[in-house]
Amino acid sequence: FLVAITFAANNKSEDAKWNGEINVNKLSSYLALSASQSEEVKQICDYFSEQMRRASHSRKNHDALLHNAVYGNLKLMKGTLTPEQYTKYLQVINVTLRNRDIEVK
Structure with missing residues (x-):
């Protein structure tokens, strides 16, 4: 079950x-995560935040x-997530990036 996300590629804000x-x-x-999912998601989020900081300063x-x-x-x-949880996560990450004016090519 693959859900595609499209982020606008033009109009990138250099200040993001x-x-x-x-x-x-x-x-x-x-997302109603289990205990084991919560720990794994925490590690993924920590890694993601670090990677995003590097990208935003480069x-x-x-x-x-x-x-x-x-x-x-x-x-x-x-x-890590079930298909239902992943669908909800895609919505969250899409809105989060849009709200922060971060656009991915």
């Missing part, structure tokens, strides 16, 4: 920076780093 952490407790509650490889961070996160989450 990833400066926030993911609230794993709220995400766990929203001028040279910004687009490639951003793409790798987002799609790497989605791959890890897909392996």
